[in-house]
Amino acid sequence: MNKSHGVEYTDESYAITARAVKFDWTDVPLQYIPNDWYATHFWNVMHLVLPEGERAMADVFARALTLIDDRRLHEEVVGFVGQETTHAASHESFRDYLRTHGVDVDPVLTRIGYAVDVVFGDHGLRGRAGRAWLHERLGIYAAAEHFTAVVGEWLLDNAEFDRIGVDPTMLDLLRWHGAEELEHRNVAFDAYQYVDGGYFRRVRTAVIASAGLALLWFTTASHLYRDRVATPAPTRRGYFSGRARTPWPLAFARASRRHLIPGLSFLFVQLALYVRPGFHPSSMGNIDKAVRYLALSPAAVAAQQ
């Protein structure tokens, strides 16, 4: 049983609270997934793309709060906004590390800034049009939250990371974030259902969200991966010390075969699950593993002290 602001929850809807975690990147190797640059860059996309995306999502859900009268859901959305804001700050802290190691992050930041501020911004819409656009964005972010929750579970379950010795600080960031995504997996969906609940909007926005995430992820990971291949800069130690000879689609296939990233079928399977008419995130299995991880996560434990 969890407790927050005097409200106790006894079923799966745990009280959602932000944890003030901190990570020290000093001893983390640039290739934090041993012997796999593509997999390392695939997860680097989280550091580069998620902060803006999570802040924009937190902003949209904070706006929706005025439309949510249900006290418990209102409180969950407040906790959800707090968690997403903390996620954004935690990933952002790794950007400086990437920059100082010669990773070309600025084109990625320009692209995500455009996507979030221009494409998915509020466009200055008011009245009915503003309300409809808010509902659409709630649908898109609710679908995106399904993917973050299932990827979070994938990260928690992945024993291969432990077997090959992924850097423990980075692994804690990935799993702490993944655990909180699993922990709050119901919130965005419930908020969307409460504010709008339209099935066709849910399907449409799920297709938009999955296509957008896939496009953003693949273009960003391949940019980071290719940049390493193309730039002959021997002074930047570690980063350019080896030449990748494998084209990125093959590197992607190899990394997913090694179970270091989810495969392409994962995306389609999860999209198909999400668009089922009776879908609810709680039908995806229990979230005990998230609660267990958060009780042991070095960053989460330190945040409580």
Ligand SMILES: [Fe+2]
């Ligand atoms: Fe998040």
Ligand SMILES: [Fe+2]
């Ligand atoms: Fe989330």
